[in-house]
Amino acid sequence: MTSSPALPARQIYDASKGGDPGKLILQDGGTTQDGPANNVYENLGIVAGFFQEQFGRQSYDGKNATLKARVHTGPGGNAYWDGLRFNFADGDASKVGDPTAVLDVVGHMYTEAVIQTTAGLELNGQSGALLMSIADVFGVLAKQKHLGQTAEKADWLVGVGLFKDKPDTGLRSIKEPSLYKHPAHMSSYVETYSDNGGVHTNCGIPSRAFYLLATDLGGQAWEAAGKIWYTALTRYASRDTDFEGFAQATAAAAKQLFGDDHVSKVTAAWKSVGVSIG
Known part of the structure; x- marks a missing residue:
């Protein structure tokens, strides 16, 4: 019986710590007390595993690219794929929650990366x-x-x-x-x-x-x-x-x-x- 391929590597950065992409706070084998970092690490793994299991796609590019994400990019619910990394804001005090905790939001961003590396649909x-x-x-x-x-x-x-x-x-x-x-x-x-x-x-x-x-x-x-x-x-x-x-x-x-x-x-x-x- 053959084992399934391992999930792609994941690296999560804290954008609030300065610099670009920020401070690396979580990667494979590591731990952190940062809730959004843990959320996005887990949810990226779930979505990458879904594409791998259902469609045989190893990471978003089909070539096992490392999954890099930035958390704490600012207030509000914004989440986006910038062509290199997945970026997630913090929500706010009253209305908008943490987007890293919403699996299908993370899945949407991951799929945007898949689209970029396949059909490359123009955003217009x-x-x-x-x-x-x-x-x-x-x-x-x-x-x-x-x-x-x-x-x-x-x-x-x-x-x-x-x-x-x-x-x-x-x-x-x-x-x-x-x-x-x-x-x-x-x-x-x-x-x-x-x-x-x-x-x-x-x-x-x-x-x-x-x-x-x-x-x-x-x-x-x-x-x-x-x-x-x-x-x-x-x-x-x-x-x-x-x-x-x-x-x-x-x-x-x-x-x-x-x-x-x-x-x-x-x-x-x-x-x-x-x-x-x-």
Whole structure:
């Protein structure tokens, strides 16, 4: 019996200690009393393990890159991937909690790094909305896998626990984007110059398509539906892929992996959000 490959190395830095990236306070084999550092170390391991186990991807770049993160980057709930490291703020005293403690937020950031090293989707317009959607999807899938949830039982919310004053809500919904006033169909697509062309708003459209496919297939969403989306991202998508292009990519991935029956289900999911596969 062969053992699973080890998780990629992790290094956590305290950005408040000065310099760039800050002071190294936690790495493999070490300990710290810093709560956010422990949170992000653990959650990065969970997400990296998810990608490794489900898709055979060793670290975000597929080449076992060390996972580097910075905590204490400032007040507020900001979390972002800067092309080199995962960065996490501290929350605030009243409304925003610690983003390092929210598994799907960490998963979203990790997936952004995966996207950068695969399709490289441009953060603008439809390609940018796809980037945000795919990062949401895989962040939530990592959470569902960790909790042992089926597609039918999961809440499909992104960022639950981030807001102290609204503990049961989140940032976005993959199941019902309209809960956060985001469109779930191309007929409501938001044309705007702000937010890089509405990337955090229009992401609800492809996210809803994933939800519809996952629940149509049933069971555990990271299995068939997740593999279709991952294959579409890593083999068929490119920097300027738009919604229609990614729909075509998922259809191609479905045929490659599972055959025509899954292609028809993929096509139906995209059609339900107003995206046709030519």
